Amino acid sequence: xxxxxxxxxxxxxxxxxxxxxxxxxxxxxxxxxxxxxxxxxxxxxxxxxxxxxxxxxxxxxxxxxxxxxxxxxxxxxxxxxxxxxxxxxxxxxxxxxxxxxxxxxxxxxxxxxxxxxxxxxxxxxxxxxxxxxxxxxxxxxxxxxxxxxxxxxxxxxxxxxxxxxxxxxxxxxxxxxxxxxxxxxxxxxxxxxxxxxxxxxxxxxxxxxxxxxxxxxxxxxxxxxxxxxxxxxx
Numbered sequence: 262x263x264x265x266x267x268x269x270x271x272x273x274x275x276x277x278x279x280x281x282x283x284x285x286x287x288x289x290x291x292x293x294x295x296x297x298x299x300x301x302x303x304x305x306x307x308x309x310x311x312x313x314x315x316x317x318x319x320x321x322x323x324x325x326x327x328x329x330x331x332x333x334x335x336x337x338x339x340x341x342x343x344x345x346x347x348x349x350x351x352x353x354x355x356x357x358x359x360x361x362x363x364x365x366x367x368x369x370x371x372x373x374x375x376x377x378x379x380x381x382x383x384x385x386x387x388x389x390x391x392x393x394x395x396x397x398x399x400x401x402x403x404x405x406x407x408x409x410x411x412x413x414x415x416x417x418x419x420x421x422x423x424x425x426x427x428x429x430x431x432x433x434x435x436x437x438x439x440x441x442x443x444x445x446x447x448x449x450x451x452x453x454x455x456x457x458x459x460x461x462x463x464x465x466x467x468x469x470x471x472x473x474x475x476x477x478x479x480x481x482x483x484x485x486x487x488x489x490x491x492x493x494x495x
Contacts, residue, residue: 273339276363281370304432306388312375333373333383337404338390339365344406345393345437346444348413356457359448367447368440382439389436396433 314330334342346359346368359365372383393416397405401412408416419427420434421441448454455462473481482492 273336273343273365274361274363276366281363281367304392304429306385306432307391309384309387311380312373312383314375316375330373330375332369334369334387334390337394338387339369340406341390341394341404342368342440344413345440346448348410348417349441349444350448357453359444362448362451362453364444364447364451368443371443382443385436385439389433389440392433392436 312330312333317327317329342365343360346364350359352358371379372386394404396416397403397408400416401408405413420430420437426434478494485492
């Protein structure tokens, strides 16, 4: 894959592998992140060699983790991941871009892990990164990360929206859906992602429990009643 970059492209953020391992273990514990979507047709994807490395076992020590597998994405692939992630979930207000909080490093960890579900994603994502760079080269004369934002969006528009995928691009659409799911899942596992949605985590509260806010109760009531159930306020 071409390594041609914009001159002003920032260096990729380094994230301690212990952090990405915790993200990975958490994602595996709760099952796969958002599904890829419908089965793909159209373009065929080249085969990708499986990772041959040891995993961390069934009971990892997340306080002192040992990560026995190597990271496998190239810098050019990571730059493409960063460009995609930042367009999928742009920086807004105080919320940083995914590339600024290490999301590309998480995706690298994910597709490098020697587990069946991660290897399945690897077989989709690695050829997908090559495809999107090749597609951008064909359309714009530059790799995806170096293309103008409007040109990047034009490629996304052909593969991003269910029911509007350009004919023949079903496989790239599946690839896009997986990168989008991993981007969103990783970003909202970070402290910046928590802050962006107002999640404060488990913290002790002083004094008697005040209960839910009226806004929270109204939301819960709406969800319960939408399922045809009766809501009884606490």
